[in-house]
Amino acid sequence: RKVVPTSDGDETRAEDDSKPGNNPGEEVVAEAEGKVPFGKLYRYASGQDKLLMIIGGIFATAIGSSLPIFMMFFGDLLNIFLNYNKVVACAQFPIPSNASSAKSFMDSLVTSFDPVRVQELVSTSPMYDIAQKAYENGSYTFFFPPSTTLASNSDSGVLNAAFKQMYDDQLGNTVPGATGLDRYNSPLANSLWYTACSFNNSGFIPSMQVAEYLSGTALLPFSGGWNETWLEENPSYPKDGEALKQQAYFYTILFFSLAAAMFIAGYMRMAFWKMAGERQGMRIRQAYFRALLRQEMGWYDVSKVGELGARLSGDPVAIVEGIAEKLGEFIQNTSAFVISIVIAFLQGWQLALVMTTVLPLLGIATFMTTKLMGSFATKSAAAYGEAGAVAQEVLSSIRTVVAFSGENRESEKYSKNLVTAEKAGIRMALVGGLMMSLLNFIIFAANGLGFYVGAIFTNEGVMEGGDVLTVFFAIIIGSFSLGQASPAFAALGKAGGAAYRIFTVIDRTSSINPLSKDGKVPTHTDGEVELKNVVFKYPSRPTVTVLKGLNLQVKKGQTVALVGHSGCGKSTVISLVQRFYDPLEGEVILDGVDVKDLNIKWMxxxxxxxxxxxxxxATTILENIKLGKEDASEAEVWKALDIANASKFVRDLPDQLLTSVGDRGVQLSGGQKQRLAIARAIICDPKIMLLDEATSALDSESERLVQGALETIMEGRTTIVIAHRLSTIRHADAVCVVDDGVIVEVGSHDELMAKDDGKYKALVNAQTGTMLGGDAKDSSGSSKETDSVLPLTGEEESIDGGAKTGVDEKNREETLAVTSATHAIDNEEKKESEKKDGTVLTKPKFSDVAKLSLSEFHVLIAGVLASIIDGVIYPVFSIVFGEILNLFSLQGEELLQRAGFYSLLFLILAAVGGLVGYFQYFCFGYMGERLTARLRRLAFRSILRQDMAWYDKDENTSGKLTGSLEMEAALVR
Structure with missing residues (x-):
């Protein structure tokens, strides 16, 4: 089957699904066991929906990409700030063209040395004695006079080999190509600049690093020697403070623009996916409900009807969430992950390669967790579905439950299913907690590793500090995005499971499809009915043969009564005539045509x-009557009510046809309901009437009114009656006695009573108490004539199986009138009345809800403490991040030492974050499941304690109450 757009392109309708084998997605069920493939989830998406999802996907990709791109620009900005000191130092360091200018700069630099730092440095030098004397004498210009044996030969004053090597390593590399500079005998050799290059066992300390230390000034461009082309190679770096402000302003505008774009994209992503999802959800609900109406009765006999109804509220929600909102989140997080990894490798593939080694661990943890959580979610949903079926069954028959004091029994039955769902939910919380723990630990540990390796790369000049942070945060964003994509992926799996349950029903080919357009549609109907050699078994009882070659013929306009003991097959005949079932053998014929060849709806x-x-x-009288004929006018409705002897009591009601009858007509008496049912049956002017114990549950007065209506509608129509009243049977054209699945006697009442050993006479005598061969005579035709001929039938004849006590018709009508008038008062009077009765519900406080979880108080404390610690972790992380920004302005051992410290801090955060993440998720998940089950249990018990008048209110129908138990308790969680 296809789903095609209507002319406006907005709503969709299903193509004719009436033909067997032409139902949608039959191949879907075969493709997966218990889950619909991803592509098949969108079978109800129209072209407009697909366009909305494509646009929503583009916006999801855009918003997912925005944060990694933001971090890339942030890294560039950080590089500008980190290198600004280099630019300033470069600007104040003239490129020396001769020894004099070089010496001038060196001497000016010496004046900025911190004496304390000089003292600290020289105290560790092998030349401590010489350096100390020179420092104490204030000799900065000639720290190593020519007479010093370390610097030169005492006789010639020529530099010795060691000091000459220092010149080659330091001066020669620092001022390459300076003209007019005597590299060995210049006064520059005797300045404090080179005195600071103290000699130790490992060689000379690089002069520029020492100068940085002594002056407290960053001279990074020169740490490896003077590079006169550095400024030319980095034209993007600001040359002065004004240029720095301009670049900062540019990035500020850029970041604001990105933020605005993210806001718009986020709104569009949410709006488009929501619209597309809700539109599809509406069609799925419609298709599912239509499929339920399409199924034959035999399918319902073997299905759990309450569970089928409960699915209508739960499963479509899961499908919509998975195919729309969660898919948008999945695309957003997946795109964020991909873009983050790409940016990380572009900015620094070495560091990115190191940090991505943990991604397989994340993937394995996510996959295993998602699989386990999906399994537990399925079990939980199934158990809640069972509970919903119990609630639906109980609330729809609440009077029967209360009449037999079955409240406690049904409450325990409901609670048993809640326990199963609760256990599955707690296991899901346990697995989810482990996933959160693993994700937190792996991500923080990977960040610690990446940060330390990045510091090494920075110190070696492989990467700049800003690039390290870009890679660092790109991997963080990618990791978190991958983690956040896993719940969305799990939702897709859940949607597949829910869709399987829904689509299996939608795709099922009904053997008797009442919505089918196939079959003959005769222009005229006489109403002759015939059953030929019919053999039948109910699908729910395949071992019991109900009809065993039954034959029955009812001619046009004839009234035939079926009698027999309970379970003999009378009501089965009625069901076969309506084609609720098809016989296993034999034929059911209408006007000479097998009913299988007729269009079901027409028939x-x-x-x-x-x-x-x-x-x-649970709607108005008007809507209930029009179910018999959808396009009936109000005049036709009144005419049908007149025929059914119901117009008088309806006119006496304040709202007349607009009076609400309540859930299952609880506002009406048995006689009133029966007369409305008669009006509904005859409004379409049927040629055949089927009356199944139509007066058996009524009191005498109600029966008199209903019987009069029945006699009116039977005139001129082919009628099959299952009756237990002599008055009905006596006037039938023929009485058929059904016994053990076949008709054993046929004749009029008088003819059958004339048979001394007949089955019919035995049944009559057994019920009337007369002697065999006698007759049930009562000239008045009153009480004795209305005695039962047959017991009330059970099994297939009755859905509820219970008789209703008669109520005085007049008093009941007066009660209904009062009830209808009460519905007519305005809202303000309603509110005032409710306040006086004390029935107005106030919004519960949080403390009221919390009291329901007192038994899990210790779990609450653990969860709150874990949440507090988890909340503290991120402020601590922000402090660490601030230190990281400062850290990349350092070099050498200090950089590595501090990087090691913060990497260790990351490992500590990883351990703490993993531990508290587990407790936080599990504790609140555990409490949530317990609270949800407890609320449902308490609410169900409270519902069962209410008086019957409470159920008569429009807001307390069985459907609304079941929906509240299904949805609202979960929202509290």
């Missing part, structure tokens, strides 16, 4: 049905 429109316990829906 059922020719039949009016009134059962023992009429089912009315």
């Amino acid at each position: 059922r429109q020719q039949i009016g049905y009134v059962g023992q316990e009429p089912v009315l829906f």
Whole structure:
């Protein structure tokens, strides 16, 4: 089946799904066991929906890419700040063209030396004695006079080999190509600049690093020797403070622009995915509900009806969440991960390669966790579905439950399913906590490793500080994005499972499809019904043969009564005539045509049905009657009510046709409901009437009114009656006695009573108490004539299986009138009345909800403490981050030592973050599952304690109450 857009391109409709084998997605079920493949989830997406999702995907990709790109620009800005000191130092250091200018700069630099640092340095030097004397005498110009044996030969004053080597290593590399400079005998050799280059066992300390230390000034461009082309190679770096401000302003505007773009993209992503998802969700619900209406009765016999209804509220929500909002999040986080990795490798592939070694660990942890959580989520959903089915069954038959004091039994049954769901949810919280713990530990540990390796690369000149931080945060963003993508991925899996349950029903080919357009549609109907050699078994009881070659013929306009003991197959005949089931053998024929060859909808429109316990829906009288004929006018409705003897009591109601009948018609008496059911049955002017114990549950007065209506509608129509009243059977054209799945006697009432050993006479005598061969005579035709001929039938004949106590019709009508009038008062009067009755519910405080979790108080304390610690981790991380920014202005051992310290701090944060992440997720997940189950349990028990008048209110129908138990308790969590 295809889903095609309508003319406006907005809504969609399903193509004809009536033909067997033409149902949508039959191949889907075969492709996966318990889960629908990803591509098949979008079978209800129209072209407009696909466009919305494509645009939403583009915005999701954009917002996912924005943060890594932001960090790339941030790294560039950081490089500008870190190198600004280099630029300033370079600007004040003239390129020496001769020895004089070089010496002038050196001497000026000496004046900025910190005496304390000089003292500290020379105290560790092998030349301590000489250096100390020179320092004490204030001799800065000639720290090593020519007479010093270390610097030169005492006789000739020529520099010795060691000091000459120092010139080659330091001066020659520092001032290459300076004209007019005597590299060995210049006074520059005797300045404090080179005195600072003290000799130790490992060689000479690089002069510029010592100068940096002594002056406290960063001279990084010159640490490896003078580079006169450095400024030319880095034209983007600001040359002065004004240029720095301009570049900072540029990046400020850039960051604000990115923020605005992220805001717009975030809104668009959410809006487009939400719209596309909700539109598809609506169609899925419609298709599922339509599929439920399409199924044959045999399928319902073997299905859990309550669970099917509960799925309508839960599973489509999971599907929509997975295919729309969560998919948008998945695309966003996946794009953030991919872009982050790309930027990291572009900015510094060496460091990125080191940090990405942990990604397989993240992937394995995420995959295993998602799989386990999906399994537990499925078990939890199934258990909640079972609980919902119990609630639906109980609340829809609440009067029967209360009548037999079954509240506690049903409450325990409901709670049993909640326990199963609760255990699955707690296991899911346990696995989720482990996932959070692993993710936190791996991510923080990887960051610590990456930071230390980045410091090494910076110290060796492989990378700049800003690039290290760009790679560092790109990997962090990518890692977190990968972690955040896992819940979205899990939601996709959950959507696949929910879709399997929903689509399996939608895709099922009904053997009797009432929505089918196939079959003959005759222009005229006589109403002759015939069953030929019918053999039938109910799908729910395949070992029991109900009908065993039954034959029955009902001619046009004839009234035939079916009698027999309970379970003999009378109501089965009614079901076969309506084609609720198909016989295993034999034929059911209407006007000479097998009903299998007729269009089902047309055929059922020719039949009016009134059962023992009429089912009315929780809407108005008008809407209930129009279910028999959708396009019926109000005049036709009143005419049907007149025929059914119901117009009088309806006109006496304040709202008349607009009166709400309540859930299953609880606002009405049995007689009133039955007469409305008769009006609904005859409004389409059917040629065939099927009456199944239509008066068995009524009191005498109600029966009189209903029986009068039935006699009216039976005139001129082919009628099959299952009855237990002599008055009905006596006037039938033929009485058929059904026994053990076949008709054993046929004749009029008088003919059958004339048979001394007949089955019919035995049944009548057994119920009336007369002697065999006698007759049930009562000239008045009152009480004795209304005695039962047959017991109330069970099994397939009755859905609820219970009889309703009769209520005085007049009093009931007066009660209904009062109830209807009450519904007519305005809202303010309602509120005032509710306040007086004390029924107005106030919004509960958080403390009220918290009291429900007192039994898990110790778990709450652990969760709160874990949350506090987890909240502290990120401020600590921000402090560490600030120190990291300062750290990359350093070099050498100090850089590596401090980098090692902060890397160790990252490992500590990893351990703490992993531990508290586990406790936080598990503790609150555990409490949430317990609270959800407890709320459902308490709410269900409270519902069962209410009086019957409470159930009569429109806001307390079984459907609304079941929906509240299903959805609202979960929201509290």
